[in-house]
Amino acid sequence: DTAVSQTPKYLVTQMGNDKSIKCEQNLGHDTMYWYKQDSKKFLKIMFSYNNKELIINETVPNRFSPKSPDKAHLNLHINSLELGDSAVYFCASSQEGFNTGELFFGEGSRLTVL
Amino acid sequence: AQSVTQPDIHITVSEGASLELRCNYSYGATPYLFWYVQSPGQGLQLLLKYFSGDTLVQGIKGFEAEFKRSQSSFNLRKPSVHWSDAAEYFCAVAFYNQGGKLIFGQGTELSVKP
Numbered sequence: 571d572t573a574v575s576q577t578p579k580y581l582v583t584q585m586g587n588d589k590s591i592k593c594e595q596n597l598g599h600d601t602m603y604w605y606k607q608d609s610k611k612f613l614k615i616m617f618s619y620n621n622k623e624l625i626i627n628e629t630v631p632n633r634f635s636p637k638s639p640d641k642a643h644l645n646l647h648i649n650s651l652e653l654g655d656s657a658v659y660f661c662a663s664s665q666e667g668f669n670t671g672e673l674f675f676g677e678g679s680r681l682t683v684l
Numbered sequence: 685a686q687s688v689t690q691p692d693i694h695i696t697v698s699e700g701a702s703l704e705l706r707c708n709y710s711y712g713a714t715p716y717l718f719w720y721v722q723s724p725g726q727g728l729q730l731l732l733k734y735f736s737g738d739t740l741v742q743g744i745k746g747f748e749a750e751f752k753r754s755q756s757s758f759n760l761r762k763p764s765v766h767w768s769d770a771a772e773y774f775c776a777v778a779f780y781n782q783g784g785k786l787i788f789g790q791g792t793e794l795s796v797k798p
Contacts, residue, residue, distance in 0.1 A: 574727070605786075611772060613728075613788040626785055660727060672718070673786060675727035 573597050574676035576661050582682045583651060590647045591679045593661030600665060601625070602644035603673065604636060607658040616659075619644055648681075656683045686711045688777055690789035697765050698797045705760040705792050707775030715777035717758040718786070719749055722772040731773075734758065745769070770796045 574595045583589055595602060603626075604616040618626040619638040633649045648655060658680045662673040689708045697703050709715060716735050720728040732743025739751040749760045758775060775789040 611791045613774065613786075613791075615785050618785065662728075672716075672730065672733055673728075675720075675729070677725075677727040 574661055574663055574674050576659075576676040576679045578679060579677065580680050580682075582684065584684055585651055585653060587651050588647070588649045589651060589681070590645055591659055591661075591681070592643070592645045593676060594643050595661075595663040595674070596642065597663055597665070597674060599663040599674070600641055601663060602638065602641070603662040603664070604644065604646050605660040605662060605675075607660060607678070609657070613660070617644075617646075651681075651683045653683050656681055686715075686777065686779070686787050688775055688787050688789035690773075690775055690792050692792045693790065694793045694795070696795040696797060699767050700764050703760075703762045703765045703769070703794070705773050705775075705794070707758045707760065707789055709756050709758070709775075709777045711756075711777070711779070713779070714751075714753060715779050717749075717751060718776040718778070719743065719747070719758075719760045720774045720776060720788075721745075722774065722791075724771070728774065731760070765794075765796055767796045767798065770794055 576593045601620045603618045607613045616630050617636045621641050622638045635647045638644045658678045660678045661676040664673045687710045718733045719731040722728045731747050732741050734741050734751045742748050747762050751758050773792045776786045778786050
């Protein structure tokens with residue numbers, strides 16, 4: 571069983587479209603995250619949720635809206651996609667990592683905006 | 685500002701040779717320290733972590749890392765590299781009770797020659 575699973579794994583879309591990426595974890599963790607990895611492989615946190623409550627919201631355009639229907643799911647919705655949104659988006663979860671940073675990552679969702 | 689530096693963008697070693705990947709961080713206090721590995725097309729997997737105590741930590745796949753407070757370093761080592769170790773390696777730091785926010789280095793790509 572995959573611990574942290576993301577769908578879709580690949581997403582190709584046009585500028586201006588709206589798209590969503592879904593994430594589910596079956597580890598029973600309380601905290602979930604979205605990280606963005608750019609073309610230079612640099613990883614940066616976007617959001618974190620703890621028990622459905624937003625904890626971290628880095629400087630991310632408000633076109634990005636995370637939604638956590640329950641603590642096992644954290645979805646990322648992106649409006650009005652731009653070329654610069656092309657990246658790999660990683661979902662992650664943690665239990666103790668809420669305090670210490672030890673995270674379990676999904677396999678990533680590669681978004682390409684044309 | 686908190687930052688993590690991995691000075692080597694790309695390293696090539698021969699199979700069976702030893703390996704050391706460098707990582708330095710800048711922050712006044714001692715953070716929680718991690719090494720993650722990313723195989724092509726995959727998510728990040730935790731190799732090892734340092735929270736406190738013994739400054740030499742052992743991880744999975746035969747890796748170890750040593751925390752040196754005086755040098756603000758957390759270098760990753762392996763005595764004998766295997767071809768399957770070819771991947772991207774990320775050093776990361778986190779600080780207590782910051783919601784699991786990991787700050788990543790730029791990554792070091794490891795290639796292994798037969």
